[in-house]
Amino acid sequence: MKRLLSLLAAAGILAGTAAQADVTLLNVSYDPTRELYADLGKAFAAEYKADKVTLNTSNGGSGAQARAVIDGLQADVLTLALAADIDAVSKNAGLLPADWQKRLPENSTPYTSTIVFLVRKGNPWHIKDWNDLVKPGIQVVTPNPKTSGGARWAYLAAWASAEKAPGGNAEKAKAFVANLYKHVPVLDTGARGSTVTFTKRGIGDVLLDWENEAQLAQKESPGQYEVVYPTRSIQAEPPVAVVDKNVDRHKSRAAAEAFVKYLYTPAAQEIEAKNFYRPRNPEILAKYRSQFPNIPLATIDGDFGGWAKAQATHFGDGGVFDQIYQPGK
Amino acid sequence: MSKRFLNPTEDPLWLRLLLGAVAVGFIAVLLLLPLALVFKEAFANGVSAFWTAIVEPDALAAVKLSLIAAAIAVPFNTVFGIAAAWAVAKYDFPGKTVLVTLIDLPFSVSPVVAGLIYVLVFGMQGWFGPWLIDHDIHILFAVPGIVLATIFVTFPFVARELIPLMVDQGRDEEEAAATLGATGLQTFLRVTLPNIKWGLLYGILLCNARALGEFGAVSVVSGHIRGVTNTMPLHVQLLYDNYDYAGAFAVAALLAMLALLTLVLKSLLEWRYADELAASHRH
Numbered sequence: 001m002k003r004l005l006s007l008l009a010a011a012g013i014l015a016g017t018a019a020q021a022d023v024t025l026l027n028v029s030y031d032p033t034r035e036l037y038a039d040l041g042k043a044f045a046a047e048y049k050a051d052k053v054t055l056n057t058s059n060g061g062s063g064a065q066a067r068a069v070i071d072g073l074q075a076d077v078l079t080l081a082l083a084a085d086i087d088a089v090s091k092n093a094g095l096l097p098a099d100w101q102k103r104l105p106e107n108s109t110p111y112t113s114t115i116v117f118l119v120r121k122g123n124p125w126h127i128k129d130w131n132d133l134v135k136p137g138i139q140v141v142t143p144n145p146k147t148s149g150g151a152r153w154a155y156l157a158a159w160a161s162a163e164k165a166p167g168g169n170a171e172k173a174k175a176f177v178a179n180l181y182k183h184v185p186v187l188d189t190g191a192r193g194s195t196v197t198f199t200k201r202g203i204g205d206v207l208l209d210w211e212n213e214a215q216l217a218q219k220e221s222p223g224q225y226e227v228v229y230p231t232r233s234i235q236a237e238p239p240v241a242v243v244d245k246n247v248d249r250h251k252s253r254a255a256a257e258a259f260v261k262y263l264y265t266p267a268a269q270e271i272e273a274k275n276f277y278r279p280r281n282p283e284i285l286a287k288y289r290s291q292f293p294n295i296p297l298a299t300i301d302g303d304f305g306g307w308a309k310a311q312a313t314h315f316g317d318g319g320v321f322d323q324i325y326q327p328g329k
Numbered sequence: 330m331s332k333r334f335l336n337p338t339e340d341p342l343w344l345r346l347l348l349g350a351v352a353v354g355f356i357a358v359l360l361l362l363p364l365a366l367v368f369k370e371a372f373a374n375g376v377s378a379f380w381t382a383i384v385e386p387d388a389l390a391a392v393k394l395s396l397i398a399a400a401i402a403v404p405f406n407t408v409f410g411i412a413a414a415w416a417v418a419k420y421d422f423p424g425k426t427v428l429v430t431l432i433d434l435p436f437s438v439s440p441v442v443a444g445l446i447y448v449l450v451f452g453m454q455g456w457f458g459p460w461l462i463d464h465d466i467h468i469l470f471a472v473p474g475i476v477l478a479t480i481f482v483t484f485p486f487v488a489r490e491l492i493p494l495m496v497d498q499g500r501d502e503e504e505a506a507a508t509l510g511a512t513g514l515q516t517f518l519r520v521t522l523p524n525i526k527w528g529l530l531y532g533i534l535l536c537n538a539r540a541l542g543e544f545g546a547v548s549v550v551s552g553h554i555r556g557v558t559n560t561m562p563l564h565v566q567l568l569y570d571n572y573d574y575a576g577a578f579a580v581a582a583l584l585a586m587l588a589l590l591t592l593v594l595k596s597l598l599e600w601r602y603a604d605e606l607a608a609s610h611r612h
Contacts, residue, residue: 026554034571058554059567072453072462073470073552093453192570220572249462 023051023255028075030062030085030149030238031190032213036275037079043271044262053255061190062149069093069243076247076256079240081149081191083107083300084307086241095245107301109237110263111277114297115150115157117228118198118207118214127206129230130161134179141204143194144187145314145321149238150210151191152315157234158208159314160298164232178324199225210236212276215291219276235297364585371582374575382579387556391564391580394475398547398560399540402479406536410487411529415521418495419503429492435484443481444549447474470552475560478546483536490532491525498524530598538591542584 041055062081143151162176198207247253269279273288304310568577
């Protein structure tokens with residue numbers, strides 16, 4: 001009997017050490033990553049052995065998601081469209097340090113993307129480059145730069161393309177972007193909203209959006225759309241960060257940190273490439289090269305002086321976007 | 330030419346037909362057609378595809394959350410509605426009109442504003458947010474916030490249904506009961522409740538339908554965590570945006586079915602108890 005009890009006790013101890021704790025991570029992300037993080041969450045849960053991890057994801061316009069986290073949405077991990085939105089969480093709620101972007105490799109951006117055009121089958125308006133977007137009668141669908149991260153990248157891509165074109169300068173770039181937004185009939189709040197406007201509602205001649213979003217739309221409706229790469233665009237960097245104060249409160253730091261590091265592993269980079277995000281890993285990028293045409297890309301740090309400056313100059317209240325955009329005109 | 334007032338039933342035939350056609354036309358185009366389309370899309374890939382979309386874990390979680398929110402909001406607003414209607418109808422007190430106006434507030438305030446009010450009160454930058462988080466109490470972006478928002482928008486339904494009814498019935502019967510020595514509870518159960526039961530039932534059914542269907546206020550406080558804080562209407566939008574049109578329409582159809590069930594229940598009760606209703610439901 002005594003022996004049986006001690007056996008049971010030993011079994012209990014073994015079970016106790018082997019049992020994984022249940023950890024739920026909340027990933028607050030931007031609009032188009034729904035499919036990506038569904039896949040990454042499953043893959044990470046299978047890979048990570050220390051705990052039994054469930055990854056919950058909330059998707060929405062990048063700026064709106066940052067706002068929700070500032071208001072108390074309990075994000076363990078932020079995967080937003082651009083650094084300025086994570087900066088906002090750091091600045092307004094103090095949930096992570098100001099230098100968060102230095103904590104992970106490659107500006108804390110495990111994958112990148114760019115801004116491309118999606119046109120209807122056969123490209124009836126022969127849209128090849130940025131200047132074609134402002135031809136008379138062309139309607140461009142793109143989300144609102146005030147709320148959407150992808151839209152801010154799109155705006156900056158348009159700006160950089162005009163500035164870097166032969167004979168281009170800042171003044172011409174401003175005029176071009178002002179002209180471009182005169183061709184936008186609807187400004188949705190998020191990237192996915194714009195995609196649905198263009199595809200399901202059939203509004204507009206060209207969708208100006210994330211490369212991953214355009215390629216996904218093409219995959220969802222084969223043969224109906226074509227992705228057009230302009231001569232130049234922008235390197236869009238959607239960064240990731242662990243939300244320090246929240247993971248400490250939830251005691252989920254180990255799993256959260258393992259998750260953001262996992263995003264850089266070959267297995268995760270492969271999943272990202274399959275979901276049309278450009279992986280950082282050079283070998284995996286090379287493997288999927290045909291999917292990601294090599295075009296000259298402006299960068300936020302090199303061409304716009306970083307997000308803090310770009311955000312204030314272009315998208316702050318009274319900034320350039322406010323000056324050039326007049327709804328309905 | 331003699332001038333006299335026309336009885337409505339004496340209007341020319343063409344006018345009556347026209348009015349009837351306009352009414353039926355509007356209902357058909359604005360209500361029935363979209364509803365039929367929802368069901369058509371939901372069952373486009375057959376019943377089994379519909380069922381698969383409904384028993385998907387995130388969809389089930391959304392159904393469960395909506396039912397929980399309604400299961401808390403409806404009894405709460407029922408008790409409140411009876412209490413408020415009782416106070417307004419049976420007593421005179423200063424500020425009575427203010428109370429009646431306040432009850433109507435959720436009808437006039439946009440649900441988005443209602444949601445933002447809770448963000449201001451319970452958000453991290455709001456009054457109680459930091460204290461609540463320090464004590465590990467989650468209201469905003471969690472189930473309690475969704476329940477609160479649902480209570481807010483469905484607040485007036487029962488009270489609004491009962492107040493005119495109880496005011497109309499006056500307080501004679503309750504006073505008679507009191508003179509005969511009945512306690513407050515006895516008076517309520519034996520005199521008041523039988524008089525108001527139909528109005529009460531209407532209020533509860535309407536309250537329930539709205540609680541299940543609320544989108545705006547709940548959207549603001551939800552946080553949109555898939556499988557955790559998405560109610561049925563929020564899940565419909567999520568699925569739609571995820572290119573999962575079949576799933577979106579399946580959940581939408583389920584939501585519509587719950588609403589139709591409410592209407593059917595209401596009609597059945599009306600039909601079964603038509604006489605009793607005519608006697609008690611005087612407004």
